[in-house]
Amino acid sequence: MNAHRLAEERSLALHRAIADRILEDPSVLTRARERVRRWLETGDVASYWAQEWDSVLSQSVEEIRAFLVDKGEPARAMRQVTPFAGAIDPRTRWRIWREVRLAMEQAG
Numbered sequence: 785m786n787a788h789r790l791a792e793e794r795s796l797a798l799h800r801a802i803a804d805r806i807l808e809d810p811s812v813l814t815r816a817r818e819r820v821r822r823w824l825e826t827g828d829v830a831s832y833w834a835q836e837w838d839s840v841l842s843q844s845v846e847e848i849r850a851f852l853v854d855k856g857e858p859a860r861a862m863r864q865v866t867p868f869a870g871a872i873d874p875r876t877r878w879r880i881w882r883e884v885r886l887a888m889e890q891a892g
Contacts, residue, residue, distance in 0.1 A: 785888055794884045795863045796853065801880060802868045803849040813848065816867040817841050823867070833865040841867070 806813050820841055823834035840851050840862070851859055852868075872880070 785885075790885065790888060792860060792863075793888060794881050795866075796855070796860075797880045797884050798872055798877065799852040799863055799866070799868070801876065802871045803852040805871060806845060806849060810845075812868065812871045813841070813845065816871070819867040819869075829865060833862065836862055837865075837867050 802812065816837075820834055820837045823829040824831070824838060840848060843851070852863075853859075
């Protein structure tokens, strides 16, 4: 199994769950926006990523949700530096990780 592809598929699955969670709990989006503001202020994350996320998070909720699950290269790259860390509880995160791994193993 390709470890890089597994990581990308897991990230996509987690961000799908986050996209759903945003509808249930708008504070998820609020926390992500606050995190990006801190990134911009402190420089803890490279300014390129912070600015890109700031741009994405300034869009409508539906546009943000669509971006989170986009399979294109820009979204894939940005999911590696996500402001949504902690948005999914550990138990759910581990369940998603297992499900993705099993699906990939079954797909061969």
